Amino acid sequence: MFQKILIANRGEIALRILRACRQLNVPAVVAYSEADIDTLAVREADEAICIGPAEAKRSYLSSAAVISAAIVTGCDAIHPGYGFLSEDDAFADTVRAHGLTFIGPPAEVLERFASKAATRRLLAEHGLPTIPGSGLLRDDAHALDEAERIGYPVLVKPSAGGGGKGMRMARSPRELEQALPICRSEARAAFGDDSLYLEKWLEENRHVEVQVVVDRYGNGVHLGERDCSVQRRHQKLIEEAPTPALGPDSRRHLCEEAVGAIVAAGYENVGTLEFLVDNDGNYYFIEINCRIQVEHPVTEMLTGIDMVAEQIRIAAGEPLGYSQADVEPRGHAIEFRIAAEDVAHDFRPEAGTIVAYLPPGGPGVRMDSHLYAGYDVPPFYDSLLGKLIVHGPDRRTAIARARTALSELQVEGVPTTTALHRAILSHPVFLDGNFTTNLLDRVGPGAFVTAAREQVRVEA
Amino acid sequence: MTDTRPAADARAAADPRPAADPDGSFPDPHDTIQQLADSVLPALIARLDASGLGELEVRADGWHVRLRKPYDRRRSVVLPEGRRRPHEHGDAGHARRSEPAEARRAGRHDGPGIDDPRAVASDARPEPPAIATAPAVGYFAPRDGWGPGRHVRSGDVVGYVDCLGVRQDVVAPVDGFLGRLLAQPGEAVEYGQPLLHVDLPVARGSGPTERTADGGGTEAGTSAASEPAGPTRNGTEAETMGRPDAAQADKPGPPATAADVPERAVRSAPGARPEGA
Numbered sequence: 214m215f216q217k218i219l220i221a222n223r224g225e226i227a228l229r230i231l232r233a234c235r236q237l238n239v240p241a242v243v244a245y246s247e248a249d250i251d252t253l254a255v256r257e258a259d260e261a262i263c264i265g266p267a268e269a270k271r272s273y274l275s276s277a278a279v280i281s282a283a284i285v286t287g288c289d290a291i292h293p294g295y296g297f298l299s300e301d302d303a304f305a306d307t308v309r310a311h312g313l314t315f316i317g318p319p320a321e322v323l324e325r326f327a328s329k330a331a332t333r334r335l336l337a338e339h340g341l342p343t344i345p346g347s348g349l350l351r352d353d354a355h356a357l358d359e360a361e362r363i364g365y366p367v368l369v370k371p372s373a374g375g376g377g378k379g380m381r382m383a384r385s386p387r388e389l390e391q392a393l394p395i396c397r398s399e400a401r402a403a404f405g406d407d408s409l410y411l412e413k414w415l416e417e418n419r420h421v422e423v424q425v426v427v428d429r430y431g432n433g434v435h436l437g438e439r440d441c442s443v444q445r446r447h448q449k450l451i452e453e454a455p456t457p458a459l460g461p462d463s464r465r466h467l468c469e470e471a472v473g474a475i476v477a478a479g480y481e482n483v484g485t486l487e488f489l490v491d492n493d494g495n496y497y498f499i500e501i502n503c504r505i506q507v508e509h510p511v512t513e514m515l516t517g518i519d520m521v522a523e524q525i526r527i528a529a530g531e532p533l534g535y536s537q538a539d540v541e542p543r544g545h546a547i548e549f550r551i552a553a554e555d556v557a558h559d560f561r562p563e564a565g566t567i568v569a570y571l572p573p574g575g576p577g578v579r580m581d582s583h584l585y586a587g588y589d590v591p592p593f594y595d596s597l598l599g600k601l602i603v604h605g606p607d608r609r610t611a612i613a614r615a616r617t618a619l620s621e622l623q624v625e626g627v628p629t630t631t632a633l634h635r636a637i638l639s640h641p642v643f644l645d646g647n648f649t650t651n652l653l654d655r656v657g658p659g660a661f662v663t664a665a666r667e668q669v670r671v672e673a
Numbered sequence: 674m675t676d677t678r679p680a681a682d683a684r685a686a687a688d689p690r691p692a693a694d695p696d697g698s699f700p701d702p703h704d705t706i707q708q709l710a711d712s713v714l715p716a717l718i719a720r721l722d723a724s725g726l727g728e729l730e731v732r733a734d735g736w737h738v739r740l741r742k743p744y745d746r747r748r749s750v751v752l753p754e755g756r757r758r759p760h761e762h763g764d765a766g767h768a769r770r771s772e773p774a775e776a777r778r779a780g781r782h783d784g785p786g787i788d789d790p791r792a793v794a795s796d797a798r799p800e801p802p803a804i805a806t807a808p809a810v811g812y813f814a815p816r817d818g819w820g821p822g823r824h825v826r827s828g829d830v831v832g833y834v835d836c837l838g839v840r841q842d843v844v845a846p847v848d849g850f851l852g853r854l855l856a857q858p859g860e861a862v863e864y865g866q867p868l869l870h871v872d873l874p875v876a877r878g879s880g881p882t883e884r885t886a887d888g889g890g891t892e893a894g895t896s897a898a899s900e901p902a903g904p905t906r907n908g909t910e911a912e913t914m915g916r917p918d919a920a921q922a923d924k925p926g927p928p929a930t931a932a933d934v935p936e937r938a939v940r941s942a943p944g945a946r947p948e949g950a
Contacts, residue, residue: 247864247865262810262863263810263863263864263865264810264863266864272864277809277836277837277839278809278810278836278864280837281809281811281836281837282810282863285810285812285861285862311837
């Protein structure tokens with residue numbers, strides 16, 4: 214096991230990693246930017262080190278600052294969390310070159326899966342059904358040809374990164390021509406890489422992902438799937454497991470196929486394979502996330518496995534120590550992302566001081582958040598304030614617990630998405646589980662926003 | 674005020690729409706803005722800075738203003754024993770002490786006083802030294818051969834931080850004289866950590882001046898003034914701050930050893946600063 218771990222992230226995930234380190238009895242150092250000195254992980258940490266100014270490029274995204282911080286504080290491993298440097302193979306390589314361990318897949322594994330187009334090809338060779346798509350687009354003419362071959366509508370996607378940035382749907386050559394320059398500039402701004410590819414757009418689909426854990430010795434298990442279909446403009450709002458879209462047999466089949474392919478492709482550490490599921494229950498692999506994900510607690514609630522601890526153990530070279538038969542997902546879990554966003558104003562991210570914070574409690578309720586009363590939410594980073602996760606023996610109980618928990622949750626000082634979640638929870642389409650990624654767009658976020666506003670008014 | 678979005682720095686937002694006076698007339702917005710910019714805002718900023726508060730909102734006839742200090746490092750974390758202290762260079766010197774701003778601040782008398790603990794209510798107020806901070810996380814090395822007492826100009830490289838083999842410059846935030854080292858050579862430092870003092874040149878006004886012109890008698894840490902030898906000038910403080918007498922460096926008087934360098938210089942011009950007045 215490691216001597217000391219540098220946590221190179223912020224917000225709720227920095228706190229989450231700190232907790233895992235403590236439980237593993239490994240000292241940890243929290244690396245933070247100037248804007249984050251008051252964040253809970255920094256307060257809680259035995260040791261913290263300022264690595265740069267608020268600007269992420271010069272702090273959390275600065276490979277030199279992060280590695281230098283690890284060296285001067287005597288760490289022998291770096292946990293990158295999610296986002297920032299978490300899937301950067303060049304960073305992982307530099308970390309190793311300095312004699313440190315990157316907690317995540319090794320550099321060559323990250324490199325192998327860095328290109329989404331190449332990953333789809335690779336996993337298709339290992340038997341995963343993939344969605345029809347293009348290779349990397351050379352230019353607009355190439356894009357138009359490929360779109361014609363795949364058939365409209367198509368989704369333009371950046372090859373680097375994820376999180377829905379730089380993605381646009383196009384229903385016609387005209388729309389595609391308009392979308393390409395926008396996607397290119399968004400991708401360049403977000404990931405420093407403007408290469409794009411196309412994917413067939415399924416009008417009605419669900420977003421289902423499979424969680425896998427693979428050790429260095431080729432032992433791999435899946436920890437079940439998660440349904441992340443409640444999205445707004447490709448940003449996940451609610452994740453749950455098991456997916457209401459597939460029956461037990463289809464779910465098992467999907468998960469087994471996913472873990473089989475990824476182990477065969479030489480993956481290591483925790484990872485997530487994302488699939489689109491159409492109305493007939495067909496699934497298509499779309500991409501892989503080589504890191505811990507925001508929604509990992511859903512799986513933790515179901516399996517009882519601490520996935521951050523697993524990441525650390527595997528990076529330290531420990532064998533998995535259990536087999537698929539030992540993994541027994543129980544019940545139903547739902548996660549709600551609580552973000553500092555003004556739902557009524559196009560989900561505008563907000564910053565400000567948290568005046569009051571009261572997390573919910575009770576059986577099957579978990580709140581992963583870095584909030585406290587008096588905390589200043591800085592404007593420089595992601596708007597995620599925390600995650601409310603509920604667990605129950607079945608979906609109905611989980612939803613009932615979620616209702617109670619969402620009404621208990623109190624965050625004052627910045628607008629949050631809490632009321633929107635309450636509105637979604639009372640929508641019949643969500644309740645019967647028969648929704649697709651269009652839920653918000655089709656029913657109209659307007660409807661939810663209105664409902665959310667009503668709720669706010671009632672509470673006020 | 675409905676805007677809840679903070680800016681990256683302390684900011685002031687004045688509502689451009691004047692409220693009606695009780696008699697129904699409106700104050701001249703230009704006057705209001707003038708007054709805000711010239712006296713009210715600097716005073717409020719100083720007060721906010723000294724208070725430890727994060728936000729200040731003031732309403733008066735025809736305007737209201739909110740100042741917000743988003744991520745002040747001085748509201749530092751309560752640290753467990755043995756934990757490294759995050760830097761606390763929020764108020765002293767630092768790169769934010771721009772010379773023109775300092776000169777403006779020093780030349781203004783019209784603001785209300787503040788409870789700045791640094792300000793001593795007497796004729797002889799110590800001016801805290803400016804602080805050169807770490808530009809990166811890494812190992813610190815002072816600049817070879819640049820010892821305490823050396824005259825430096827704002828922007829001079831006074832040391833380095835080795836960040837993964839890349840040498841990053843530590844620069845003097847103001848014109849002045851190199852003072853005490855705040856980190857040891859070879860020490861691991863974090864971004865923004867105070868590394869060395871840059872003592873400010875002493876300003877002269879009309880009041881009496883304490884000096885240690887012999888260059889040998891002042892212990893570091895005393896409050897006695899040390900003015901490098903040179904003709905007494907009656908230049909304004911702004912001039913002194915902005916353009917220290919270049920001739921000073923050539924005179925035989927400047928202190929040359931650590932013991933000779935005063936920890937703090939004394940400002941001898943009575944009433945030169947609004948704070949504490």
